[in-house]
Amino acid sequence: MSLTFASASADKEVLENSGAFSPKFDANGLVTAVVTDSRDGELLMVAHMNAEALALTLETGIAHYYSRSRDKIWKKGETSGNLQTVKEFRTDCDQDAVWLKVSVAGHDATCHTGRRSCFYRIVEIENGQAVTKITDDTRHFDPAETYSKA
Amino acid sequence: MSLTFASASADKEVLENSGAFSPKFDANGLVTAVVTDSRDGELLMVAHMNAEALALTLETGIAHYYSRSRDKIWKKGETSGNLQTVKEFRTDCDQDAVWLKVSVAGHDATCHTGRRSCFYRIVEIENGQAVTKITDDTRHFDPAETYSKA
Numbered sequence: 529m530s531l532t533f534a535s536a537s538a539d540k541e542v543l544e545n546s547g548a549f550s551p552k553f554d555a556n557g558l559v560t561a562v563v564t565d566s567r568d569g570e571l572l573m574v575a576h577m578n579a580e581a582l583a584l585t586l587e588t589g590i591a592h593y594y595s596r597s598r599d600k601i602w603k604k605g606e607t608s609g610n611l612q613t614v615k616e617f618r619t620d621c622d623q624d625a626v627w628l629k630v631s632v633a634g635h636d637a638t639c640h641t642g643r644r645s646c647f648y649r650i651v652e653i654e655n656g657q658a659v660t661k662i663t664d665d666t667r668h669f670d671p672a673e674t675y676s677k678a
Numbered sequence: 679m680s681l682t683f684a685s686a687s688a689d690k691e692v693l694e695n696s697g698a699f700s701p702k703f704d705a706n707g708l709v710t711a712v713v714t715d716s717r718d719g720e721l722l723m724v725a726h727m728n729a730e731a732l733a734l735t736l737e738t739g740i741a742h743y744y745s746r747s748r749d750k751i752w753k754k755g756e757t758s759g760n761l762q763t764v765k766e767f768r769t770d771c772d773q774d775a776v777w778l779k780v781s782v783a784g785h786d787a788t789c790h791t792g793r794r795s796c797f798y799r800i801v802e803i804e805n806g807q808a809v810t811k812i813t814d815d816t817r818h819f820d821p822a823e824t825y826s827k828a
Contacts, residue, residue, distance in 0.1 A: 549808035658699035
């Protein structure tokens with residue numbers, strides 16, 4: 529990785545205009561990444577990226593994230609084959625979030641449960657309680673089989 | 679606010695299935711909120727919600743967030759008039775992120791810069807540097823005028 533990033537400006541005008549991409553990392557050195565399907569805009573997942581993940585993604589065109597649970601760089605789809613090719617890379621006004629429009633290889637599935645999207649449940653209030661309801665239960669791969677090889 | 683949430687289960691199977699909405703808050707008591715336009719799916723913004731913001735949003739149907747910079751509940755659009763009516767509320771596999779599909783009132787603008795979306799810039803590599811380029815410069819309101827009333 530050779531790409532480095534300018535420090536986020538304290539001047540809002542600079543941060544919000546065109547010019548250097550200067551991600552505003554949080555206390556853990558991360559920005560939020562929103563990932564949608566470049567085909568139809570469906571929200572696939574939300575993840576986090578550190579400077580190394582941002583650089584690897586921009587340099588290779590393949591999405592890399594930072595796994596907080598495993599505390600390391602995570603090349604999404606390395607085990608399942610569902611690699612993400614980045615078609616467009618965006619950032620928001622204060623540069624603490626990025627938006628990746630991706631094309632998903634392999635099973636065309638992003639969620640580790642085998643579903644296309646991690647957002648397969650709606651939340652509603654029912655009898656005074658917030659409950660989740662599954663709206664997509666189609667599994668594009670068998671997680672037990674796919675991740676047993678990892 | 680009367681709605682409360684079950685504690686996030688340590689059992690992944692429980693967390694990933696239908697049943698109680700049990701948001702997995704981070705160390706600061708927040709989950710990530712992704713906000714898209716219910717009309718066409720455009721990504722409008724990314725924000726954060728604490729338990730109170732989640733409850734207010736689910737109970738009133740109007741999006742409330744938690745402002746980290748102001749350290750308080752933020753009823754989005756209260757100043758600008760660009761209130762967000764929630765058409766659908768989703769959560770992801772590990773329940774540390776939510777997805778709100780909203781209808782935006784007022785100027786049909788979400789970004790404090792007056793643009794429709796906060797993600798008005800692409801990021802590209804140019805001469806070995808990561809740079810941002812503005813792709814939408816249409817201002818639906820004048821921030822200086824709108825926020826001077828605040």
